[in-house]
Amino acid sequence: LDRGAMVDTWLKKYRLMYLGAIRHPFILGIRDGSVDMSSFKRWLAQDYLFVRAFVAFLASVLIKAWKETEDNSDVDVILAGVAALNDEIAWFKKEASKWDVTLDGVEAQKINLDYCNFLESLMSSDISYTQSITILWAIEVIYQESFAHCLEDGSKIPDELKETCNRWGNESFGQYCLNLKNIANRRLEKASDDVLVKTEVSLLRILEHEVEFWNMSQGAS
Ligand code: HMH
Structure with missing residues (x-):
């Protein structure tokens, strides 16, 4: 088993599920221009709520990096992610007003709530830094690959x-995303079997939640 590239091994193993997340019909609809604008607006409002929870998750990863790493390089990578999210929140507000979508008081749909609750469970101090940084990479790379394809x-x-x-x-x-992936691979190389199993299981759950999130945008509940 080549642990130096654990994340790549998992991407190969779960390739079909991963493709389900990064080549979802919602994304393909954006790419070919056939997307239903009410789906896009639903996605926009729901993703804003998700990102607010994601900010808290990122903060939990930052704390773990600060506690568990020797130099500042991991913290700096995560801090850049925190800064980008600050910008992203402002973008959501601007984009929402462009589409006449109200963000204040919008309610999270069940699929979104389930995902945010899962994310919250991963913020616990019982979850290792290795597991959290791998999850952070997975959540980010799905959006990166989806929208880059568009x-x-x-x-x-x-x-x-x-x-x-x-x-x-x-x-x-x-x-x-590449920086996050390199950190994840480096940490997984030295991880215990217990951490490896927990990380693999949670990675699969993230893939499922991401597919559900796109489904929700297209009207599933
Ligand atoms: C549901 N997954 C979801 N929303 C996002 N904004 C990202 C990932 C990546 O930032």
Whole structure:
């Protein structure tokens, strides 16, 4: 088993599920311009709520990195992620007003709540830094690969959705995901079997929640 590239081993093992998350019909609809705008608006409001929970998760990963790593490099990578989320929250508010979507008082749908509750369980101090950084990478890379696909050759994204695709599909976000992946692989290389099993199980659950989240955007409940 090549532990140096644990994350890549898992991506191969769960390739079909991963493809289900990064090539979901909602994303393909954005890419070819056929997306239903009411789905996009639902996604926008629900993702804003998700990101607010995600901020707290990121803070929990930051604390673990500060406690468990020797130099500052991991903390700096995560801190850049925190800074990007500050920008992202402002973007959601601006984008929502552009589409006449109200964010104040919007209620999380059950699928979103379930995902946020799972995320909250991963903020516990009982969850290792190795597991949390791997989960952070998985959550980010799914959006990165999904929206980068929308920007690839042959896409017909409507102009008004280009900013959304750029937000997660741009190169610097791609580099951030690569940094997270390298940290995850480095940590997993030295992890106990117990941590490896827990991380693999939670990674699978993230894939499921991400697919459900896109389904919810298209009207599932
Ligand atoms: C549901 N997954 C979901 N929302 C996001 N904004 C991300 C991942 C990545 O930031």
